[in-house]
Amino acid sequence: MLLDEIRKLSLDYAQDNVGARRHLHANPELSYQEYNTSKFVANRLKELGLNPKEGIAGTGIVVLIEGRNPGKKTIALRADMDALPIQETNTVSYKSQNPGVMHACGHDVHTASLLGTAKILNEVRNQFEGSVKLIFQPGEEKNPGGASMMIKEGVLDNPRAEAIIGQHVMPLVSVGKVGFREGMYMASSDEIYLTVIGKGGHGAAPELTIDPVVIAAHIIIALQQIISRNASPKQPTVLTFGKISAEGATNIIPDEVKIAGTFRALNEQWREEGLKKIKKMAEGMAESMGGRCDVVISRGYPYLANDPALTRRLRHAAEEYVGKENVVDVELTLGSEDFAYYSHQIPASFYRLGTRNETKGISSYVHTPTFDIDEDALTIGPGLMAWLAVKELMES
Numbered sequence: 098m099l100l101d102e103i104r105k106l107s108l109d110y111a112q113d114n115v116g117a118r119r120h121l122h123a124n125p126e127l128s129y130q131e132y133n134t135s136k137f138v139a140n141r142l143k144e145l146g147l148n149p150k151e152g153i154a155g156t157g158i159v160v161l162i163e164g165r166n167p168g169k170k171t172i173a174l175r176a177d178m179d180a181l182p183i184q185e186t187n188t189v190s191y192k193s194q195n196p197g198v199m200h201a202c203g204h205d206v207h208t209a210s211l212l213g214t215a216k217i218l219n220e221v222r223n224q225f226e227g228s229v230k231l232i233f234q235p236g237e238e239k240n241p242g243g244a245s246m247m248i249k250e251g252v253l254d255n256p257r258a259e260a261i262i263g264q265h266v267m268p269l270v271s272v273g274k275v276g277f278r279e280g281m282y283m284a285s286s287d288e289i290y291l292t293v294i295g296k297g298g299h300g301a302a303p304e305l306t307i308d309p310v311v312i313a314a315h316i317i318i319a320l321q322q323i324i325s326r327n328a329s330p331k332q333p334t335v336l337t338f339g340k341i342s343a344e345g346a347t348n349i350i351p352d353e354v355k356i357a358g359t360f361r362a363l364n365e366q367w368r369e370e371g372l373k374k375i376k377k378m379a380e381g382m383a384e385s386m387g388g389r390c391d392v393v394i395s396r397g398y399p400y401l402a403n404d405p406a407l408t409r410r411l412r413h414a415a416e417e418y419v420g421k422e423n424v425v426d427v428e429l430t431l432g433s434e435d436f437a438y439y440s441h442q443i444p445a446s447f448y449r450l451g452t453r454n455e456t457k458g459i460s461s462y463v464h465t466p467t468f469d470i471d472e473d474a475l476t477i478g479p480g481l482m483a484w485l486a487v488k489e490l491m492e493s
């Protein structure tokens with residue numbers, strides 16, 4: 098039976114996949130600079146006799162694995178390849194050799210896992226109809242998002258993918274388990290940069306100044322009311338300012354204050370409305386106090402919604418693969434992901450691969466210097482992805 102064969106291949110190749118993951122983990126590269134990673138991926142694919150297309154959106158790679166009757170249907174699988182500007186503090190043998198750069202979001206795992214999937218699908222290609230398109234993309238962690246660039250370069254076309262599946266490590270879910278969610282899953286994310294301009298002067302003579310620190314304080318408090326009074330209580334949304342700088346002193350009122358933050362939403366209409374209100378309120382408040390506020394908005398990724406019908410089918414297929422007891426629900430999050438761009442083009446589903454193991458001391462969250470995974474996850478990830486793709490191809 099194909100399911101058993103895929104499961105067996107996933108176990109047989111586990112050691113090799115762990116080796117690939119460790120190589121990538123030790124040699125991380127920042128967003129849009131994944132040159133060696135990309136070469137490594139392309140070489141591995143060529144060793145399988147495949148014909149990868151390289152240099153898409155810089156370092157991106159696409160490869161097609163054709164089964165019988167390859168034109169019948171195409172399903173896409175996606176991995177991201179970039180690392181983060183974090184200094185790793187783990188002391189494992191495969192720790193980052195690149196100072197200040199670390200695979201702290203598990204994209205090494207996603208890449209190694211999808212290489213494993215390539216090997217498995219390549220071996221069973223006579224046992225499925227249709228094609229599987231593997232996408233290795235750059236720059237998930239940084240605007241404008243590698244996914245948006247890959248889409249512009251046409252990775253979803255020729256042949257057109259009917260659906261796309263993404264896998265991401267999850268340190269909140271135990272190794273051996275996988276997590277799914279139908280419908281709305283992750284938020285849109287925009288960066289807000291405010292510069293409040295007043296008129297500096299002596300701290301003891303405020304009447305001769307326009308104090309931008311006081312104006313900034315009013316703006317920060319007022320903007321929180323956009324969330325509490327304008328957004329629907331039924332619609333999760335967040336506005337956080339994590340950075341304020343006023344370069345004055347105890348007795349000096351500065352000329353300006355800079356504020357930076359993030360705005361998250363799960364609804365495009367509210368996202369547009371919220372951004373407009375933020376700009377209007379910040380400008381109006383500064384003006385009413387005699388100052389000025391320059392508002393710059395850097396647009397990030399849109400919300401990510403998992404196609405309900407697709408996700409339901411994938412969940413069922415995952416239950417066949419890992420057992421019903423090992424498939425869990427994951428909660429809505431206001432984190433963001435550039436996989437969202439694919440979900441605005443074709444039916445998409447983004448699921449989680451459990452990587453937590455407290456008995457091994459592996460529980461750190463992603464984007465921390467102590468993040469790591471239980472590599473037993475690599476006995477599951479590659480085969481599960483292959484099985485999900487094959488099952489989707491069987492859907493008429």
Ligand SMILES: [Zn+2]
Pocket residue numbers: 202238463464
């Ligand atoms: Zn990340």
Ligand SMILES: [Zn+2]
Pocket residue numbers: 202203204237265
């Ligand atoms: Zn990530």
